[in-house]
Amino acid sequence: MRQFFLAAIVAASLVAVFAVPSAAKASGQCYWWWMQNGVKHYSYYDCAHPTKPPWQGGPMNPKPGSSRPPASTLASHPSTHPHSSRIFPNRYLWGQCTWWAAHTNPHKNLARLGNAGMWAINARKRGLHVGTAPRVGATAVFAGRVQGASPFGHVAHVVAVSGSRFKVSEMNYYGGSPRGGFGKVDYRWAHTGSGVSFIY
Secondary structure, X not given: OHHHHHHHHHHOOOOEEEOOOOOOOOXXXXXXXXXXXXXXXXXXXXXXXXXXXXXXXXXXXXOOOOOOOOHHHOOOOOOOOOOOOOOOOOOOOOOOHHHHHHHOOOOOOOOOOOOHHHHHHHHHHHOOOEEOOOOOOXXXXXXXXXXXXXXXXXXXXXXXXXXXXXXXXEEOOOOOEOOOEOOEEEEEEEEOOOOEEXXX
């Protein structure tokens, strides 16, 4: 699968490929951007219903009458690390919780951390800071079968915190609001406790 993905990029003459969302929200416009032959391209989608990236077979949705996003959509994502300009590639399968977690934290090296339930352990081995207190912008890691997670665990992006409760945006979770599922983004409140950790 990885060899096919790399071959597809070469075949399309993509010099660099990045997936950068605008600020996470339940509605409004988000966009993909990527470089092809030195030219920056954009494809827009509804933030609450993300499409596959165009370089993975998703639709091309250029904004009519505009060659670049309006300034209001160019704000840095809330999870952006202020001292890091590097963007790490997201090679997780689109539609999975792991893909969304990496997508919402492009400046954090979350690549190749394995199944969702192993992310905290493998992130700590990589030298990333891991703890049990929720923070906005952190990646929440749920162990297998904890708070609705599958046997392989679940990961999500923290968007709000209230005491021991935290709100996440997530993908491939069958619940939340609007009702989620594969390739769909939903929002819900979860709580700290056994089997829950955070990558900062």
